[in-house]
Amino acid sequence: MKAAARRRLALGFLLGPAYGWLALTVLLPLAAMFYFSFLTVAPVGGRIAEPTLRHYAAFFDKGFYQTLTWRSLKLGFDVTVLCILLGFPAALALAKYVSGRWREALFLLVVLPFWSNALVRTFSWTTVLRDDGFLDRAIRVLWPDAEPLGLLFSYPAIVIGLVHAYLPYMILTCYISLQAIDDSLIEAARSLGASSLQLFLRVVVPLSLPGILGGVLLIFVPVIGSFMEPRILGGRTGIMLGTVIEDQFTAVFNWPLGAALSFIMLGIVLVIFALATPLLRRRLSGI
């Protein structure tokens, strides 16, 4: 009895601060925004607000919101897939084939993007990608007659900037689950006659799935709401649902519409993950 009570107290001490902080900083503002999304106007500066559903209706009335949602989801998908393709092999190498000093040095390079300001990082991409920028010049060293790539202000430029920003998440989450794979399992598979491909597909990938999923969650959700990278790197192709939500807050002072669009986006993300869960659970339990 006493031990159980002490255990509970200890749990409270350990978890309390973190969850209290989260409740205060995440749930309260979110709750306020959720409330605003059902009002005609933001109730600040003495304005009278009335309840309404018109901001949610606007999403369905105006076709371009659906186009934008699709664009944002596609961006999230493209960036996440690229992060897996680039990040997983790197994590595998770090976890299984590199050790000691080299691993530390390589890790440092992985987290380097976190050390620079996101805005500065994005603007520095404009000097790399623009016509006659660093990239074009580098290519012309090899092929003097090469045409400019014209990457800046295009959809690929947005993807490049976002992959750069989010790749470390994928490498770190994959690394953690890959490192936890017991080498004796790999040896057992080999001794039972598994080819390298079978070993990879039937042992390594299933066992590291939690890490990949963690990375997907950490990347997909913020990328579909991103607005800064699309705005700066995308040029004419830079409009996403995230930039339109930002405009509601900064350009027209329409917090309710911005909030409603955000919650629709959140709803879509939840539906996607809810649909994916049964499939994944089967995969995870089938190991």
Place this chain on the structure above:
Amino acid sequence: MISRRAALGAAAALTFGALLSATPASAEGELHVLNWQGYGTDEAWALEKFEAATGIKVVHDYFTSEQEMLTKLRTSPGAYDVVLINSTYTQQAIAEGLIQPIDTAAVSHFGDLIPAMRDSEYLNADGKTYGVAWVWGMTGIAYNRDAVTPAPDSVEALWDPAYAGKVSLRDDAVEVVSFAAIATGQDMNHPKDLAAIRTKLLALKPQVKTFWASEDEWNKYFAANQFVLAAYWSGSAARSATNSGLPVGFYIPKEGGIGWFDGLSVAAGAPNPDGAAKFIDFMIDPDFYVEWATKVGAPASANLKANALLPEGDMGKAIHTDEAAIARLTYMAPLTDEERQSYQDLWAEVKTELAQ
């Protein structure tokens, strides 16, 4: 009773003030100014000069949006003397009783102001002046003098196939709707035919390379030759040419251009209305303006004599003294929330199409 208490309070304040500072000048008191930060009125050298001349110490408070400025006036009556209000918000401030009429006889340079702004319906009501026109600017089209020849004079240059993929616009719904309204021959502020505007903006698809958000961004992309023709602000065009040495040309299209101006107003219940009139007079004085414009960089002055005193060869002077161009301006008008939202939705829809 109340007046006696007020008198006692004032006496106490005076005694206290005298105790705090030994200089007799402080007897003239303080003046509270509400403005954007770094927008002229808070230049330290100017405030020293003003205090030396009048004995009035100027204290600043700042806002970061027009909504915040209105909120501050609503919630703190009597806290401010002078407030900067963009002309599109002055009528709203009058209607809410946030500002009071100004005795223009006490503002010695009032007669030198550009009449179109000084007597504007935005700054005046019932024959009284509620805002003194202070600074202004125009939004027109800037171009690369090396790449765009001959110099264009029409708004249609933005749609000219010769500059396909070489055009930039500011990512601002009200501004692009205004340009499209000018191009389709409509009232820039309250266009009737939004469908025509939508069609006109959609036709920009092959033209637009990117959108810009700040002067700094504009300069970078212009210098990197990402665009050769773009919507731009008059004062910024002068700065880009003079300070950054870029080959920038600027014109107000023959079909019309966008004008804006800021006024200085006196808050309702201002504790120091006489000081406020003196400060406003000081702010529209050519002496202050020329120093501000040449030392720091400033928008155009609403005082004709002040602009004329700028050094010869100053590009800002050339742009801002072009009377024919000024005559083509339509000044930005107050917009309702509904109008703002409908322009925003239209622009979002058009941008979605441009991105496909």
